[in-house]
Amino acid sequence: MEVLEIPNAAKTPQISLNPNGTLLFKGRSIPENSIDFYRPVMDWLAEYARDPQPLTTVEMRLEYFNTSSSKCILDIFKRLSLIHELPGKEVQVKWYFFTDDEDMYESGNDYSTIVKIPFELVPYSAEE
Numbered sequence: 001m002e003v004l005e006i007p008n009a010a011k012t013p014q015i016s017l018n019p020n021g022t023l024l025f026k027g028r029s030i031p032e033n034s035i036d037f038y039r040p041v042m043d044w045l046a047e048y049a050r051d052p053q054p055l056t057t058v059e060m061r062l063e064y065f066n067t068s069s070s071k072c073i074l075d076i077f078k079r080l081s082l083i084h085e086l087p088g089k090e091v092q093v094k095w096y097f098f099t100d101d102e103d104m105y106e107s108g109n110d111y112s113t114i115v116k117i118p119f120e121l122v123p124y125s126a127e128e
Helices: 034-048 067-084 102-114
Strands: 004-006 014-018 022-029 055-065 090-098 119-124
Touching: 004 034, 014 034, 022 067, 034 067, 055 067, 055 102, 067 090, 067 102, 090 102, 102 119
Parallel strands: 022 055, 055 090, 090 119
Antiparallel strands: 004 014, 014 022
8 A cells, every 4th residue: 555645735735644554634725626636535545444554643734624625524534433443443633723723623623523533632833
């Protein structure tokens, strides 16, 4: 299984999915077509789910996402929750948000209540 690397652009986040169990989403997610943009991610996760690592860590460092991206992000978390339910498998999400960004904090909190994956809400400042 290959690493999936998608570089960030003006409207899309950096995405790095490594079969070693380290997944990173970073930047802004406002693509023209979220479903098309996130399709390779969903395909990669479907393949990864066949033989996931004992621990999968997800680092969500999104600064902003639009409504259509929020649905795709939820679909990603739903796929990850299926992995988390497998015997001997664990998924942990670190949801980073700017200290003063209540919307991103609330988004992370909302996702954590919808899917049954351990979430850690991590505040950080612009200097970090």
